[in-house]
Amino acid sequence: MGSRMNMIIGCLIVVVALVLNGASAATVTSTGDYKVGDSLGWDVPPNTSYYSDWASTQTFFLGDKFFFNWTGTHNLAGVSKADYDNCTKVSSYIGSPVTFTPPSAGSYYFICTVNDHCERGQKLALTISTPNFTTVSESPAEPPISSASSLTVGALFAVLSTAAISFQTYMI
Template sequence: MAQGRGSAVALGLALLCLLIHSEIANAATYVVGDSGGWTFNVAGWPSGKRFRAGDVLVFRYNPSDHNVVAVTAAGYGGCSAPRGSRVYTSGNDRITLARGTRYFICSFAGHCQAGMKIAVTAA
């Protein structure tokens, strides 16, 4: 009888792995700003796209000219990066989306105000 329970647990784990693999396989990768990359006037870039939890955003930019900062809705609206905000500076940042809305800005002076910000909602 113990072997039967062990087989059921193994089958359950195998199904769980298959489900996780299937979710990962369905994840999409998006280059923010498409061929123009992370630059000015990208605020409308997410329009018309359907993002899902697990999708990956790739921010491509020159790190001496820009950065990417994950901010709150207030930080997005006010173009400000609150203390403790996560700052990305590689020039090729990959960010996996969780369910909900994520906000990103460039914190270089005037860049966010020039439209270098996006809000992305993942289902």
């Protein structure tokens, strides 16, 4: 009787463990889904390095999704690195919430264009890596400076236009 009871209790514990496991798996977002800024969301941060600190703690891969969510007066603009650096008030931006799925590996820059929010640190630079280790080149041969800069500009435009397309997709 005692051992049968132990078996039943043992089975119950296994069942409870399985249920709890399933429950936590359902509430935690799957790997590769990121809520930008974690509990702060997309907001004016407590310090200017908040979002770069947030981004630097993890490695992002193609296929990851980035969820920007906010209340209050903010917006989200995908910008060039120069506009990110200078907090340029671009005219094209969108409202909350936004799920951004990078269309390709590379760098993406986001700012809030409201008031001085960007200057106060509401800006995010994302570097997306390709999950395929064989194609990530560690140190590519240094091309001549002129062709290197034109390549970079061309790649940036490609990245920005594809980013704009995915934004539009989400707006529809």
